[in-house]
Amino acid sequence: MxxxxxxxxxxxxxxxxxxxxxxxxxxxxxLAGGIVRxxxxxxxxxxxxxxxxxxIPPTEISQLPANYQEVYGAKLKGEIEFNAVKTWxxxxxxxxxxxxxxxxxxxxxxxxxxxxxxxxxxIGSLVAFLMIGxxxxxxxxxxxxxxxxHMITLHLLxxxxxxxxxxxxxxxxxxxxxxxxxxxxxxxxxxxxVVLVMILTLGQIILGAQVRDALDFVVKRLGYAQRNxxxxxxxxxxxxxxxxxxxxxxxxxxxxxxLRKLSTSIVIRRxxxxxxxxxxxxxxxxxxxxxxxxxxxxxxxHLLxxxLIVGLQFSVSILLTPKLLIAQDxxxxxxxxxx
Numbered sequence: 001m002x003x004x005x006x007x008x009x010x011x012x013x014x015x016x017x018x019x020x021x022x023x024x025x026x027x028x029x030x031l032a033g034g035i036v037r038x039x040x041x042x043x044x045x046x047x048x049x050x051x052x053x054x055x056i057p058p059t060e061i062s063q064l065p066a067n068y069q070e071v072y073g074a075k076l077k078g079e080i081e082f083n084a085v086k087t088w089x090x091x092x093x094x095x096x097x098x099x100x101x102x103x104x105x106x107x108x109x110x111x112x113x114x115x116x117x118x119x120x121x122x123i124g125s126l127v128a129f130l131m132i133g134x135x136x137x138x139x140x141x142x143x144x145x146x147x148x149x150h151m152i153t154l155h156l157l158x159x160x161x162x163x164x165x166x167x168x169x170x171x172x173x174x175x176x177x178x179x180x181x182x183x184x185x186x187x188x189x190x191x192x193x194v195v196l197v198m199i200l201t202l203g204q205i206i207l208g209a210q211v212r213d214a215l216d217f218v219v220k221r222l223g224y225a226q227r228n229x230x231x232x233x234x235x236x237x238x239x240x241x242x243x244x245x246x247x248x249x250x251x252x253x254x255x256x257x258x259l260r261k262l263s264t265s266i267v268i269r270r271x272x273x274x275x276x277x278x279x280x281x282x283x284x285x286x287x288x289x290x291x292x293x294x295x296x297x298x299x300x301x302h303l304l305x306x307x308l309i310v311g312l313q314f315s316v317s318i319l320l321t322p323k324l325l326i327a328q329d330x331x332x333x334x335x336x337x338x339x
Contacts, residue, residue: 011113012173018110019125019170022103026166029100030159030307032093034300037152037212044090046072046080048140057091059084097136104132104162111169121169128165131158149213153206160202160307164314171318190258191320197251198313204248205306207241214238215294227293242290245283252279268319271312278309 036042045051052072058064061082065071072080104125111125135158142151211234218233231238256272285302288295 011110015107015110015113016170016173018103019107019166019173022100022107022128023163023166023170025096025100025103026159026163027304027307027311029093029096030156030163031300031304032089032096033156033159034303036090036093037303038296038299039086039089041083041086041089041093042142042152043080044083044086044088045094045143048143049094051087051091051094052082057087058082059088094139097139101132101136104129104166107166107169114173118172121172124165124169124172128162128169131162131165135159135162149210152213153209156205156209157202160205160310163307163311167311167315168318171315190255190262191317193251193258194255194313194317194320197248197255198310198317200244200251201248201306201310201313204241204244205310207237207244208302208306211238211241212299230294231290242286245286249279249283252276265319268316271316271319275309275312275316278305278312281305282309 036044045057047053051057052064052068061084064082068082069080108122108125108129111122114121135155138151138155138158142148142155145151214234214237215230218230222229222233252272252275256276259269259272282302282305285298285305288298289302292298
């Protein structure tokens with residue numbers, strides 16, 4: 001006969017696996033969004049939620065009415081050119097968004113396993129569900145506003161909030177496994193430094209989104225024939241964005257140094273090592289874009305690396321905040337007493 005504690009443990013393991021899978025899919029969704037942006041596929045589907053009025057997009061122009069440009073161009077105040085590749089890139093991005101929504105909802109339902117043990121896990125799952133719902137609606141507004149820059153940036157920031165909420169519940173759900181990795185002494189200033197670096201990185205992401213928007217105007221003005229001149233056509237925001245990446249690299253080196261000096265946590269040190277690697281890779285993709293004509297393949301990778309970086313920063317900041325991880329310990333002790 002299976003004990004109640006064994007059944008609860010299986011439910012908790014299922015939740016942890018589901019939350020981890022959901023985080024992975026959200027990152028894939030962000031990568032897909034970067035591909036949409038990098039390939040100029042944002043208007044590949046000129047309407048929402050359907051695509052050219054169909055639930056399954058066309059693959060050939062012959063599947064569209066002869067006056068499709070008039071119909072959709074008038075609706076969105078712009079000329080619509082059908083491109084099967086761009087249409088399906090955008091549509092796959094939408095499908096990933098739907099899958100992400102279902103996974104976040106499933107994570108919320110399964111989080112009720114922790115309702116008595118740790119309500120913060122349920123609250124975090126609820127926040128993720130609400131935010132991905134709002135972000136789904138925001139995606140429709142991005143199309144309706146013909147890729148307005150402020151809408152695209154807000155769309156990205158809400159995706160980061162979803163990632164943060166899911167990472168929080170994932171770490172809380174694994175608090176017992178991580179309890180031996182905590183270091184509660186002399187880390188207050190270090191935690192503040194990590195949070196500061198995370199805020200600065202978020203600012204760098206927002207600035208990068210503005211640079212990408214400026215690049216669109218440069219491309220329209222110069223055309224693809226002068227691809228190697230795109231970077232020269234950018235304004236001061238690009239140069240600040242490029243220079244500030246070196247500042248962030250220096251700050252990450254400082255975080256790594258202080259962690260090795262103050263913390264004995266193997267997990268935190270490992271995450272910080274990953275951070276340094278990702279920051280170097282992020283700078284590398286930036287150099288590739290700056291000196292190799294902004295190749296389309298480098299753009300989504302550059303964005304994904306940035307989101308991975310802030311995700312790791314957020315995770316380290318949680319692990320450096322013991323009070324965010326002690327609730328389950330108290331519950332575990334009460335269970336031992338009852339046993």
